[in-house]
């Protein structure tokens with residue numbers, strides 16, 4: 001099984017022995033040379049092009065394409081934290097909360113694609129007007145409120161100071177900066193509201209949260225309390241966990257796209 005992860009800064013490839021025995025036979029990473037500019041490497045040039053068909057024609061083999069959040073969810077479901085700790089889970093919602101916010105749904109080991117190919121795209125659900133315009137053309141998407149850049153933007157708007165999310169989290173933890181604390185309250189509150197919508201509709205067996213924002217420990221205690229506040233049910237039993245594969249999830253998930261369980 002071959003998996004290829006086309007990223008903004010690197011392209012990574014892996015060859016795995018088989019789905020049941022995912023021994024890495026080969027693995028390599030090459031930079032996209034994004035610093036050489038748009039024409040040289042930007043993946044936006046693929047938009048609207050029949051890439052799947054063109055590549056199948058060139059390579060002479062069938063291939064599957066999916067976005068990073070779908071691959072992340074699939075890898076964590078089939079190889080990562082879900083397989084390790086929740087082997088009975090049938091429905092897994094994988095979330096990437098970082099520069100952007102994305103999601104993928106895996107049911108019985110397969111990615112749910114959807115009619116338009118947008119199943120799991122909770123990052124562009126409407127969340128709150130205060131997020132402002134989104135690159136997708138809408139306003140107030142989940143991504144405009146709880147992504148890393150959105151939280152940094154909120155802090156800047158309130159204080160006039162530019163700080164990284166890492167610094168904001170540290171300031172909030174040391175309780176010396178009320179605006180940093182408010183930024184974290186904003187994250188926790190809207191995280192709960194945004195995920196409650198997903199749980200009300202999909203009610204997954206496990207939720208795995210990846211990405212830089214997903215590392216913030218607050219999400220796993222106060223964030224869970226916030227989900228409880230908004231979901232339809234009285235209690236919340238859904239395990240909400242961190243991933244276990246690190247940045248390998250993309251490329252491993254890609255390899256598993258071509259192996260669907262029987």
Ligand SMILES: [Zn+2]
Nearest residue numbers: 124134136141
């Ligand atoms: Zn959007």
